[in-house]
Amino acid sequence: MLLNKDKWPEFVGRLAGKKLLAPQSGGDAVRFAPVSDGEVPMLDFKNTRVPPKQALFPQTETMYRFQLGTEEIELPQLDEETIWLGVRPCDARAMAIVEKLFRWDIDDPYYLKRRELTTLVGLACNEPGLNCFCPSVGGGPASTEGLDLLMIDLDDRYLLEAITPKGEALLDVTGDLLDEVKADAVKEKEKVVSAAEKKIKRTVDTEGVSAGLPGLWEDPLWRRVSAACLGCGTCTYLCPTCHCFDIQDETEGFEARRCRMWDSCMFEEYTVHTSGHNPRPTRRERTRNRINHKYSYYVDKFAVTACVGCGRCVNLCPVNIDIIEILRQVKEAL
Amino acid sequence: MNLGQLRKIAAEVVAREDVKYLIGWKQGSYGYRIAPGFVEDAAGAAELIFSPLCTANLATYLTLVEKLPVPRGQEADKRKVALMVKGCDSRAVTQLLVEKGIHRDEVVVIGCPCPGMVDPALLTEKYPETEETVEVKWSGDGFLLNRSGEEIKVPRDELLAEKCRLCRYPNPVISDILLGEAVEPWELAEDNGVAEVEGKDVGGRWDYWEEQFAKCVRCYSCRNVCPLCYCQDCILDRLNPTWVNRAVNFSENTSFHIARAFHLAGRCIGCGECERVCPVNIPLGRLNRKLAREVRDKYGFEPGVDPEAEPFQASFKPDDPGDFIL
Amino acid sequence: MSADYEPNIVAFLCNWCSYAGADLAGTSRVHYPANVQVIRVMCSGRVNPLYVMNALQQGADGVLVSGCHPGDCHYMEGNFRARRRLGMLKSLMEFVGVDPRRFHMSWVSASEGHKWKEVVEKTVEDAREAGPFEGFRRQQIDW
Numbered sequence: 001m002l003l004n005k006d007k008w009p010e011f012v013g014r015l016a017g018k019k020l021l022a023p024q025s026g027g028d029a030v031r032f033a034p035v036s037d038g039e040v041p042m043l044d045f046k047n048t049r050v051p052p053k054q055a056l057f058p059q060t061e062t063m064y065r066f067q068l069g070t071e072e073i074e075l076p077q078l079d080e081e082t083i084w085l086g087v088r089p090c091d092a093r094a095m096a097i098v099e100k101l102f103r104w105d106i107d108d109p110y111y112l113k114r115r116e117l118t119t120l121v122g123l124a125c126n127e128p129g130l131n132c133f134c135p136s137v138g139g140g141p142a143s144t145e146g147l148d149l150l151m152i153d154l155d156d157r158y159l160l161e162a163i164t165p166k167g168e169a170l171l172d173v174t175g176d177l178l179d180e181v182k183a184d185a186v187k188e189k190e191k192v193v194s195a196a197e198k199k200i201k202r203t204v205d206t207e208g209v210s211a212g213l214p215g216l217w218e219d220p221l222w223r224r225v226s227a228a229c230l231g232c233g234t235c236t237y238l239c240p241t242c243h244c245f246d247i248q249d250e251t252e253g254f255e256a257r258r259c260r261m262w263d264s265c266m267f268e269e270y271t272v273h274t275s276g277h278n279p280r281p282t283r284r285e286r287t288r289n290r291i292n293h294k295y296s297y298y299v300d301k302f303a304v305t306a307c308v309g310c311g312r313c314v315n316l317c318p319v320n321i322d323i324i325e326i327l328r329q330v331k332e333a334l
Numbered sequence: 335m336n337l338g339q340l341r342k343i344a345a346e347v348v349a350r351e352d353v354k355y356l357i358g359w360k361q362g363s364y365g366y367r368i369a370p371g372f373v374e375d376a377a378g379a380a381e382l383i384f385s386p387l388c389t390a391n392l393a394t395y396l397t398l399v400e401k402l403p404v405p406r407g408q409e410a411d412k413r414k415v416a417l418m419v420k421g422c423d424s425r426a427v428t429q430l431l432v433e434k435g436i437h438r439d440e441v442v443v444i445g446c447p448c449p450g451m452v453d454p455a456l457l458t459e460k461y462p463e464t465e466e467t468v469e470v471k472w473s474g475d476g477f478l479l480n481r482s483g484e485e486i487k488v489p490r491d492e493l494l495a496e497k498c499r500l501c502r503y504p505n506p507v508i509s510d511i512l513l514g515e516a517v518e519p520w521e522l523a524e525d526n527g528v529a530e531v532e533g534k535d536v537g538g539r540w541d542y543w544e545e546q547f548a549k550c551v552r553c554y555s556c557r558n559v560c561p562l563c564y565c566q567d568c569i570l571d572r573l574n575p576t577w578v579n580r581a582v583n584f585s586e587n588t589s590f591h592i593a594r595a596f597h598l599a600g601r602c603i604g605c606g607e608c609e610r611v612c613p614v615n616i617p618l619g620r621l622n623r624k625l626a627r628e629v630r631d632k633y634g635f636e637p638g639v640d641p642e643a644e645p646f647q648a649s650f651k652p653d654d655p656g657d658f659i660l
Numbered sequence: 661m662s663a664d665y666e667p668n669i670v671a672f673l674c675n676w677c678s679y680a681g682a683d684l685a686g687t688s689r690v691h692y693p694a695n696v697q698v699i700r701v702m703c704s705g706r707v708n709p710l711y712v713m714n715a716l717q718q719g720a721d722g723v724l725v726s727g728c729h730p731g732d733c734h735y736m737e738g739n740f741r742a743r744r745r746l747g748m749l750k751s752l753m754e755f756v757g758v759d760p761r762r763f764h765m766s767w768v769s770a771s772e773g774h775k776w777k778e779v780v781e782k783t784v785e786d787a788r789e790a791g792p793f794e795g796f797r798r799q800q801i802d803w
Contacts, residue, residue: 029614029615050613059551059582060582130364130365130464227370227372228370231558232554233551233553233555234553234611234613237552237553238553246580248573248580250579250580252798261581261582264553267554269571281400318390319369319370320367320369322364325363531755536754536760537757539755539756540758540795543756543757544757569708578710578713584799588756589714589717591756592749592756593709593713595752596749596752600748621755624752625748625752628748628751633744646744647741647744647745647748650741650744651740652730652731654740655747656730656743658764658765659766660764660765660779
């Protein structure tokens with residue numbers, strides 16, 4: 001369906017009643033924030049600093065609360081329906097990739113319940129960022145995977161494509177604002193998408209990487225690429241597919257809660273044993289693990305790379321550890 | 335500075351038998367990026383550069399290196415690490431010596447007098463980053479950008495990093511080898527960032543920092559990049575007792591940031607790395623600079639200047655100010 | 661702020677002077693506000709800034725650290741160190757926007773039961789004026 005851009009405020013108004021989040025520039029970096037009533041989010045951004053993975057996988061999530069000394073637990077009430085507007089296709093694709101893990105041996109109730117309650121409205125990228133490399137890892141600027149509804153910016157109007165029943169429901173609510181798609185819009189869409197694809201400058205050939213990585217276990221390249229690593233969590237916390245978490249109990253008096261929070265394999269304490277032994281004693285092993293997890297272990301298990309090429313880790317690494325560069329070096333070493 | 339001279343001296347240093355490797359700056363993978371370079375041979379030395387983009391403080395790598403147990407029958411590698419430093423970085427080295435975090439025999443300090451660094455954020459805002467490498471140089475009283483052949487001259491004031499506007503030590507305070515000529519210290523700018531916060535009333539300041547700390551994702555990059563945050567067992571990582579909960583919310587974040595800034599009181603040398611690396615742009619430098627000013631004005635102490643000084647928080651004077659005591 | 665608001669004060673008292681001073685106030689039947697929860701530490705120099713943060717996070721509206729007078733420290737110099745560190749902490753907290761009336765430091769010797777009363781009255785009065793410190797409470801019991 002087509003939405004004329006002057007009807008955009010009205011379109012957003014129709015979504016009221018559910019919790020609405022959209023990217024907003026708060027002075028400096030763009031981030032997702034709740035949209036208050038009457039506010040109209042402007043979708044003129046490249047991408048948010050922190051990915052919207054928190055929509056389904058909050059940084060700190062209470063799993064249940066309990067009272068010390070009793071055996072009863074209280075589960076959270078997850079019932080708020082939420083719409084995330086302006087999710088980039090790479091970030092949505094990441095959520096679909098991570099969902100495979102949360103559905104793997106047991107169905108994770110928190111993640112899946114949130115997915116059920118959340119409608120992801122995507123916005124295709126017309127102006128990819130400098131470090132975007134989604135086509136190299138199986139995505140694209142207008143990929144629909146993981147989304148409920150995709151919007152494509154056609155200059156003066158949006159082309160809306162429903163991908164799931166949840167997306168169709170949104171189109172039903174706003175049906176009177178929309179026009180039928182005509183052939184010219186389809187043509188325009190193809191033009192816009194292929195133009196966006198051409199704007200992606202950085203590419204990396206990942207063929208053979210997943211099969212070859214185990215053979216590079218002791219390769220000197222790991223020392224080289226990790227020498228500058230600070231061991232901070234920027235790359236993993238800002239990665240839309242990184243999904244490691246830690247579970248901890250927090251108490252206050254007799255009140256307690258068990259919560260899970262993001263953890264990062266780049267932290268020293270991530271693997272440290274109670275004895276003090278650390279099977280990944282240096283940043284070399286940790287960096288190797290990060291790359292192997294994304295490009296080898298995850299591929300073996302779920303047949304998909306746990307990297308969507310959003311470029312955040314490249315953009316924001318304080319010491320220019322560039323995952324594209326690492327992959328190139330891996331290819332050379334194969 | 336002459337790059338040829340830098341590379342020649344670096345090659346000489348890494349060729350020395352008592353030097354393990356040299357840490358310097360090299361061209362990053364694209365655009366304006368600079369990466370820390372770990373040089374072990376002459377070929378590596380030929381990649382080194384020193385430009386207005388070399389903001390990173392490499393002194394942090396002196397304490398970041400993991401000290402693994404030496405296997406039985408092997409000798410520990412006692413060779414020195416050579417380190418390239420700017421003025422601010424050399425103060426970090428000095429402060430590490432004060433705190434006995436490193437020993438003077440363990441390092442070869444190669445000093446680079448620094449005419450002032452470019453603020454990467456200001457630079458990308460005015461001249462968007464490209465995938466091609468962009469060369470930036472000092473040129474007279476300004477910076478010279480070379481963007482794919484096109485030369486752009488930018489006045490110094492437009493791009494100078496905040497930490498450099500407030501820098502009083504552009505020349506290394508400690509060095510074994512000094513590259514090039516010492517530069518003339520420049521006139522200090524007003525610290526507008528701290529003044530902006532101080533200008534608010536108590537409630538306004540709380541609101542300001544609430545907005546800032548609420549953004550924090552607790553990636554700990556500010557702590558890890560800091561050359562003076564090198565505790566093996568950081569109190570903020572402790573679980574038993576848990577002083578700061580792992581939960582990420584405003585309350586814990588505030589506690590984290592107050593503790594982090596406090597631990598740097600009288601130790602922070604103002605290299606501005608914490609602020610540069612923050613992925614969500616929290617102005618951490620303001621906290622540090624506020625404390626640094628307090629330490630200087632009230633206690634007459636300046637960290638990282640005198641290697642023989644006593645550490646600020648581990649010493650006292652009988653006449654320290656006590657006007658706040660009831 | 662409700663009219664019957666009573667501030668919670670956490671006081672870290674050194675074992676050798678201030679704790680004994682507070683004890684003396686008790687045995688001398690000196691009346692002072694009951695809002696103070698005392699935590700005994702061996703020396704004011706032992707008070708870590710995270711103690712203060714944790715107290716404020718867990719329900720305190722004001723914090724008091726009290727030790728021996730300068731020169732009287734049982735450990736010779738612990739209170740001098742405390743003065744330097746907590747002075748910095750006070751400036752930092754003020755800069756972050758914590759009302760300066762919420763954090764006090766005092767010297768109370770073992771014989772100063774009356775000074776203890778004055779210090780507590782001042783601390784409680786200040787915390788009362790500053791009001792409840794809800795903004796900084798630990799949010800862990802929320803979902």
